[in-house]
Amino acid sequence: MKTTVATPQADQAPSTAKGFNVGSIFRQDLGQIPVAIALILMALYFNATTNDLFLSARNLSNLTLQSCVIATIGLGSIMVLLLGEIDLSLAVVANLCGAVTCIMSVFHHFPWWAAILAGLAAGFGIGLINGLIVAFLRVPSFIVTLAASLGYQGLLLHILLPNTTLIITDPNLKGIAANYLPDYLGLGLPILGIALYAGYIILTRVRRLRQGLAVPPLWQTGVNLGVTIALVALVLWQFESYFGVPIMTMLVLAMIALFWVLMRFTTFGQHVYAIGGNAEASRRAGINVNVIRVLIFGLASMLAAAGGIFLSSRSADADVAVSPTLLLQAIAAAVIGGVSLFGGRGSVWAVVMGTLVIEGLENGLNLKSSGDDTKFMVEGAVLILAVIVDALLRRRSTAAGR
Amino acid sequence: MEPILQLRGINKSFGAVQALRNVDLEVYGGEVVGLVGDNGAGKSTLIKIIAGVYAPDSGEYIVDNRRVNVTRPQDATHLGIETVYQDLALCDNLDVVSNLFLGREDTISGLPFMNSTEMERRTIDVLRQLDVKIRSVHVPVSALSGGQRQSIAVAKTILRNARIVILDEPTAALGVAQTRQVLQLIKRLRDQGLGMVVISHNLADVFEVVDRVIVMRLGRRVASFDIKSTTTEQIVAAITGAEFSNGIDGQGASVGSTASVNGDEGADDGNHPAYQHESGKGSIQ
Incomplete structure (x- = not known):
């Protein structure tokens, strides 16, 4: 959210900051x-x-x-x-x-x-x-x-x-x-899942921009998607080097x-x-x-x-x-x-x-x-x-x- | 101007205990009414009747000059009358947006999926309108300060288009800076034309923010003061019942234009041993 200039009375209490930094890392998805x-x-x-x-x-x-x-x-x-x-x-x-x-x-x-x-x-x-x-x-x-x-x-x-x-x-x-699944399902379903996830991320970004809401920097979204894809690819590669998924x-x-x-x-x-x-x-x-x-x-x-x-x-x-x-x-x-x-x-x-x-x-x-x-x-x-x-x-x- | 909310002749008993006797209350748009009284004076029972938690035994509940039936909390909210209890009813684990929309989430046309961008936009709008400062609408409310939590609870009522907001001890658990913040918020809401009812034990807060004070004692409304022409002593006297036993120069009862004291106060005294005891204590102080 947009930061408003803090007046002296505004309570940016230390407890708030602490709870945010440490706690939220664990609490998020x-x-x-x-x-x-x-x-x-x-x-x-x-x-x-x-x-x-x-x-x-x-x-x-x-x-x-x-x-x-x-x-x-x-x-x-x-x-x-x-x-x-x-x-x-x-x-x-x-x-x-x-x-x-x-x-x-x-x-x-x-x-x-x-x-x-x-x-x-x-x-x-x-x-x-x-x-x-x-x-x-x-x-x-x-x-x-x-x-x-x-x-x-x-x-x-x-x-x-x-x-x-x-x-x-x-x-x-x-x-x-x-x-084990045949390859068209074993590979196709994860790819479909990734596509849906990427579509959701992009759609949300567009909607938020249209509403004038803050969005994470583009590189962050990119890294997020990239890591997800890399993880899925790694797992699929492991499965495929055995009998499949x-x-x-x-x-x-x-x-x-x-x-x-x-x-x-x-x-x-x-x-x-x-x-x-x-x-x-x-x-x-x-x-x-x-x-x-x-x-x-x-x-x-x-x-x-x-x-x-x-x-x-x-x-x-x-x-x-x-x-x-x-x-x-x-x-x-x-x-x-x-x-x-x-x-x-x-x-x-x-x-x-x-x-x-x-x-x-x-x-x-x-x-x-x-x-x-x-x-x-x-x-x-x-x-x-x-x-x-x-x-x-x-x-x-x-x-x-x- | 007509009051938005009027109660007339409200009576309520719990078994043998009569919690409210013939109580009237009126709240106009754009004013803050302070509801004060000692413990057991009937303040809580009165706001629970306004909120629809209790149904009165007798009496009229009037909104916009029309008699209405309010027997369930939903009835009151549909009429734009919202209550913020002391516990604030927030879900500590959820973020600000989720708390504001709890139970009435925006959904994407007809689907059960939440429209989170729309909810976030409206959250930011309402927080800006109320000038509530928080670092992010995505922090869980457990990470917010007491004043911010109170503000979130109030913002929740504004999102539901409240016209009357009842605040139960909004500053009781707050420090000085936080109290100031909440009082500012109350003033802003008043300036936006809402009617506010504030229950408070803290007379300093009452004088800071309230336009009119209604004093309850032993289930009765005993006095109503215009804050501009009233002193703390007068209100304390009305709360404790002191003005009738030793009378602070008869001021509380006699100001007339600024204070109206229900005339039948003395007549029922005999029925109520506790009252005697209470007023006796008052005269010592």
Whole structure:
């Protein structure tokens, strides 16, 4: 904004300046630079200690496939965290809905797409129920979803009776995790995405200039676009030097992009952030807080269902045993990426960074043949670090300007 | 000139407690009305009735000489009557633009997508109109000073075309420079023809910015002063009820043209033991 000449009384208080400089770097969409640096250092370390195995095209391709389940469930947990709530049932719901898809496909001979829809619908319905209890009965989401987690674990055991696993036979369902996109899609979709993004940047610039608003210098926009294109090209080059872009990876990235648009550009997304920031103020501003809460819980569980379908597709079966670390890793992916546990802060893209940190650690330590003992301790330490940073940032932002 | 907003004979009780008794209030365009009174005098109840949070038990709510029904907050906002509560109702994590348009975002024709350039342009316009200085409309409001936050909360009402703005303790949490800034803002809004109602405990602020003071005591409107011909002592006396027990030379009640004191004050005294106690305290001071 245009700077007005400051009169002595104008308050350019030091607290304002401090909060702006340090805090805002972390708060912005691009505030993942510290995480990115940590990620690069980690990759270099693992690569050096595993004879360049870690950064090989094959391992990176595998890494993205391993990341898909956590990234998808993590995306769901971001939705809920942005509201200032938490959903502890996502991992169990993921397995349950994966099982629903498998059952529909194996026992009821649904075509693959109908089986997937059934799984997603089950997830959405479960989320709606959780959301209704949280929003209208005002029970803390923590306890509602904890109870739900227990109940749905029981339901999962029940629907797979008398077995504990169910093998998928449909080649299309298995193919989600096993197959790669043909080049015209594997390269075409990212190029389309980049084109849309560039078009959006240019259109915004033109509109702002027409309205007489400040625009960033042209070189900055250029650098921004250039870096984005370079990153995408690098990733595509890695994929192409192996088998191409995995279908599942592309699906996950498409979902993240879709939810980014939803959260960043629509009034719905804006209201989610508003509720996470100040639910009472949002209510007074005429936002239907409860409806949004219910919908977000529904969407989060639907994303968990998608994660569960990926999980089933990867292991080619449905299993009653829910990974004990899955839920924590999904929430950790969100928090490490900069999504606040206190609500209202963080970008949907956080899940990419967060998942790469978690799965990168897991993958790298596996390559080094470290045991679960080391893995758990390292992951626990990283998670604590991320939560501490979140708490410190929150304290800084509430201290500023008061 | 007719008042924009008029309340007549408002009564409101909560169970056995009668919070408001037969209260009148009128707000003209281009004036700042100060609403003062001790704790429990009924100021908050009165503004919540104006804001539509409470419905009165009886009495008339008149806007532009027409009787209206205001039973929900939306009713008041539709009539151009906006209230800024002490908590300001800002989302700390959102930037200035998002806060100003919260709940009524501009969208791109028919689509659910926000028209952020248009919202930013209008934000800059309204901040310039109100002469509010902030370094960027894209900083989260948590990074703003108390005075700036108050200004943002007021600007929000202006964007919704408010005609009457009610401010609840706008300077209570502010330092000297910030208070000055907010008082300047109130004056500017008055000069633009808005009617303002300011609740304040700080009589210095009241004298600085207000045109007319309405004093509440124990659920009644007990006095109304033109600020130009009033002293702090008179207002304090009306707030504490001192002028009837020991009377500061009868001034508060007798100024006539500048002060009107409801005549039935003495008659109900007996019904209200608390009143006796209160006025007793007043006479000691």
